[in-house]
Amino acid sequence: MFIPAIKGQGTEEQHEKWLPMAYKMQIIGCYAQTELGHGSNVQGLETTATFDPQTDEFVIHSPTLTSSKWWPGGLGKVSTHAVVYARLITGAQDHGVHGFIVQLRSLDDHSPLPGITVGDIGMKFGSGAYNSMDNGLLRFDHVRIPRNQMLMRFVL
Template sequence: MCIEIIGCYAQTELGHGPNVQGLETTATFDSQTDEFVSHSPILTSSKWWPDGLGKVSTHAVVYARLRIDGQDYGVHGFIVQLCSLDDHSSLPGITVGDIGMKFRSGAYNNMENGLLRFDHVRIFRNQMLMCFSQVTREGKYVQSDVPRQLVYGTMVYVQQIIVSEDSCTLSRAVCIATRYSVVRRQFGLENGGPET
């Protein structure tokens, strides 16, 4: 069995980490063609750090500022095909690559983390994630009754789990390091005394 579609999550930007409201990538609705035009207007709007993006992923869930007739409707998700499924070459208007070695992070260097930029890339309207809000064929923005805070609930929950698990791992490491430092001796004997 061959996996043809491999996805990644492209939210973080070079200039904006977890600050979702500050994202600069745009998706502007073009009612004439029933498409969104995705664009990375400046360097800091480059998607930065997504796992699996540099070499492996063929598609991405991209978060961008939704614009309709000059009005900004905040950040929304879009499914975007990044490359040809035949030869894995980037599609027109899309720049994708691996960010390379990470500073002082030996463990992270085993992971592929990428960068992504858009130069007026067209995305079909039905590729917008429209569970909580929609854009009609006519370009009308329709928001659901679900409170906006709940949209980010899963992401916040996962971040809380990561912090909780990391604190347990860190407490184990501190315990092991403390025990080890109390009993471990090294260096040579001095005048027949114990090792230091």
């Protein structure tokens, strides 16, 4: 879902930057939408991406435990990047949910980057087939990303 999200929601410039790295497996991405407290209820998502006009950056933040990204496949141990769905905040206005490309782990030693908590959710109940998937959890503590990492194909 990482590549399709970028292809479907990214600009041509974002395609040129991110897709070659993903196709060559220089980065490994996942799709981080579901949250612990909201599942796939997109309108209920709590993760925020607040624009800072002084630095031309977004500040990605998980304000509550229920805003933790929960269950994304490939997140627990493998992914270095994610398309993260968060509420776009400018000033005091909430513009709804948008996608953002966020690096999660170092490309040198695979350790989580500052402000990022990431891990595997462990064994799943039921069929052993579910346990073959690397499902993870993800939290952000005021992580800054450049403005051009917001997927902007449909942004006015």
